[in-house]
Amino acid sequence: MSGHATLPLILTCGEPAGIGPELAPRALAAGVPMVWMGDPRHLPAGTDWAEIAAPGDPVAPGRLAVLRHDFPAPVTPGRPDPANAQAVIDVIARAAGLAMQGAAAGVVTLPINKQALKEGAGFAFPGHTEYLAHLAGGADVVMMLASTSVRPPCRVVPATIHIAIEDVPRALTPALLERTIRITHAGLIRDFAIPAPRIAVAGLNPHAGEGGAMGGQERAWMIPLCDRLRAEGLAVSGPHPADTMFHAAARARHDAAVMAYHDQGLIPIKTLDFAGGVNVTLGLPFIRTSPDHGTAFDIAGRGVADPGSTIAALRMAWDMAQARAETRPRGAR
Numbered sequence: 001m002s003g004h005a006t007l008p009l010i011l012t013c014g015e016p017a018g019i020g021p022e023l024a025p026r027a028l029a030a031g032v033p034m035v036w037m038g039d040p041r042h043l044p045a046g047t048d049w050a051e052i053a054a055p056g057d058p059v060a061p062g063r064l065a066v067l068r069h070d071f072p073a074p075v076t077p078g079r080p081d082p083a084n085a086q087a088v089i090d091v092i093a094r095a096a097g098l099a100m101q102g103a104a105a106g107v108v109t110l111p112i113n114k115q116a117l118k119e120g121a122g123f124a125f126p127g128h129t130e131y132l133a134h135l136a137g138g139a140d141v142v143m144m145l146a147s148t149s150v151r152p153p154c155r156v157v158p159a160t161i162h163i164a165i166e167d168v169p170r171a172l173t174p175a176l177l178e179r180t181i182r183i184t185h186a187g188l189i190r191d192f193a194i195p196a197p198r199i200a201v202a203g204l205n206p207h208a209g210e211g212g213a214m215g216g217q218e219r220a221w222m223i224p225l226c227d228r229l230r231a232e233g234l235a236v237s238g239p240h241p242a243d244t245m246f247h248a249a250a251r252a253r254h255d256a257a258v259m260a261y262h263d264q265g266l267i268p269i270k271t272l273d274f275a276g277g278v279n280v281t282l283g284l285p286f287i288r289t290s291p292d293h294g295t296a297f298d299i300a301g302r303g304v305a306d307p308g309s310t311i312a313a314l315r316m317a318w319d320m321a322q323a324r325a326e327t328r329p330r331g332a333r
């Protein structure tokens, strides 16, 4: 056992027409070592910043360290420019590359606009989660959103993510659900110091199918899958009716909830803790967190964006980096 993380986190700029640039200087309030990667011309006027050549280079306290990445086109808040799309993608890849080389403690991503990247640069991924998994050589990952300021905590993992609701029943297979549960289980042990994670699984249908009266997936394979994993020793419960999994007493009974689809999980967490919710990718070879919100074009450039979720994402990533450093064998990177 050894050590603690010393290298900074990299905060990627995300979509520069969104609220990312104004959140960057305010993220210093997290009080953890970080550098921002992006085009400094996008930062709010008056930002105290200094360019550095590598993540570990020193800057004066209170000053934003910048790993410069120039963008080709000027930015208008609220109006993404297709000409900048490839640079947004390149920043993510560059930051992930540095983290994989061991040159940074992890990556915290400011939001991207998926539509702008698809239209501007043919971005072929639904989001950071899948792109980072690809950059990591096809890592088996899940998306978890974790609260930081509600008790009992709320942690949700959607088994299917950014797909049309009409495609969910076909995409939600026994293999996908089992894989999602196993990655969640391993991630809670590794990064959340929960030695025997309790995982609640949501049914797909109202009332978890009501014994087959409201849908058949629960009886056909979800109950047998949960039974099998329990027999193996995993603390898996369910499938539960999704609508009663998130009141306080229900949250106290699990460490994470694996949900059938995006909104089944993201609506409760964003309702309970929008300002403190953190998106974590479990299963990557490096640490990645993100605020839970998007690009917020409707308020971009006005200086009113709440930095709470970004600050929480930085602190969570830093805590994860410390925990990993403490359990890393001496001499290993």
Ligand SMILES: NC(=O)C1=CN([C@@H]2O[C@H](COP(=O)(O)OP(=O)(O)OC[C@H]3O[C@@H](n4cnc5c(N)ncnc54)[C@H](O)[C@@H]3O)[C@@H](O)[C@H]2O)C=CC1
Binding pocket: 019, 110, 111, 112, 113, 114, 115, 127, 128, 279, 290, 291, 292, 293, 294, 295, 296, 297, 298, 299, 304, 305, 306, 307
């Ligand atoms: N990790 C990422 O890169 C994410 C990207 N997105 C993307 O963001 C874009 C916009 O998504 P929306 O669904 O509209 O969600 P959104 O989170 O951008 O905005 C929803 C509402 O919340 C408000 N809001 C968001 N963040 C806020 C903050 N920090 N402070 C104050 N108010 C805030 C916005 O003004 C808006 O009214 C989409 O392209 C989506 O794909 C969405 C979620 C995560």
Ligand SMILES: NCC(=O)COP(=O)(O)O
Binding pocket: 126, 127, 128, 129, 130, 143, 266, 279, 290
């Ligand atoms: N709805 C969550 C979201 O869009 C985050 O996606 P990702 O960019 O973190 O994969």
